[in-house]
Amino acid sequence: MxxxxxxxxxxxxxxxxxxxxxxxxxxxxxxxxxxxxxxxxxxxxxxxxxxxxxxxxxxxxxxxxxxxxxxxxxxxxxxxxxxxxxxVKDTLMNIGAKYFSDVYVPFKVGDIIKVAGSTGKVIEINPITTVLLTKNEELVSIPNSLFLKEKMRNITPHVWKEILVPITIGSGIDLPQFESEVLKACNKIRKYLDERFPPVLTVKSRNQRSVSLVLALMVKEPDKKNEIIDEINRKISEIEQKMARKT
CATH class of the missing domain: 1.10.287 (Helix Hairpins)
Structure with a gap:
């Protein structure tokens, strides 16, 4: 060379x-x-x-x-x-399970659940554990991976009626107007919803490029959940596209 x-x-x-x-x-x-x-x-x-x-x-x-x-x-x-x-096997299992549980395990902060012999109100869901507050005001830390192995019961009142629809929109979209349009869309499917619990749209997080929201609905019949989710997602997509063209 x-x-x-x-x-x-x-x-x-x-x-x-x-x-x-x-x-x-x-x-x-x-x-x-x-x-x-x-x-x-x-x-x-x-x-x-x-x-x-x-x-x-x-x-x-x-x-x-x-x-x-x-x-x-x-x-x-x-x-x-x-x-x-x-x-880091256990840590990775808990982190991975957290994101699977976000999609497939029906509970959120504020719900009352039973899992692995513990019962309490969910006060925190972090990448590693889910923290419960018991009736005796004790903190119980449940590894997230446990929710993919153990039977979990959500005993929150009316929880079977609840639908949570995650939404992500561009930061350039006018948020108050978007909220108004989404609630109008919900009004068009009100025959499927429990009138005692109006739809609620809340901001979960935001950054310079996007805003993450959650739409909470309470349905009359749980067997129509998939139909309602498909319909509201279609309406939300139409609203987002229409508003994005204006920005």
Whole structure:
């Protein structure tokens, strides 16, 4: 190998390292923004895991550029990766279960539930645990992964009637007008709803690009929930498209 080829390979090696550094920084910022509502300590660990993963991939490409054998390096990295996964297995299970429970497990903050021999009011749902307040004013911390394994009973009054419809709109849409249009749409399906409980649209979170909301409806007949959800989602989509064209 002549000097020019060596210089070129070293230059590419350095370029890959710089690209890896920039990619790790960018993805770390993305993770911090997307998961800004997570517990800071958990978010920090996740950012670190993403950065390490990017650096490992970058180093593999960089050393390949130098023509070095990577068998032993890949073996060491694989063993380290397995060790890390084993160490954080429970944490990852709880984080993953939290997002599955958001979709498939019918409870929210404020509900009264029974699970794993504990009964209480849900006062917090974080990425790792769900916290209950019992009648004796004791705090009970339930790992989120337990909700995918154990039978859970929601004993909140009228809970069987409730429908929660998640909505995400662009930050440029006029929120008061959007709320007014959504409530008008709900009025058109009022024959399916319990008149004692008017629809409620609340803001869950917001950032520079979007606003996350939740529409709460109380139905008369639980067997019509899917029909109602499909209809209200169709109306909300039409409202959002109409308002987005005006912005």
């Amino acid at each position: 002549n000097l020019n080829d060596l210089i070129l390979e070293l230059a590419i090696f350095v370029a890959i390292l710089l690209g890896t550094f920039l990619a790790a920084k960018i993805f770390s910022l993305v993770v911090r923004g997307v998961f800004r509502n997570w517990v800071p300590a958990v978010r920090s660990h996740f950012q670190r895991l993403v950065s390490i993963t990017i650096w490992v991939i970058g180093l593999i490409f960089a050393f390949q550029q130098l023509g070095l054998r990577l068998d032993f390096l890949l073996l060491i990295l694989g063993l380290i990766g397995i060790g890390v996964l084993i160490a």
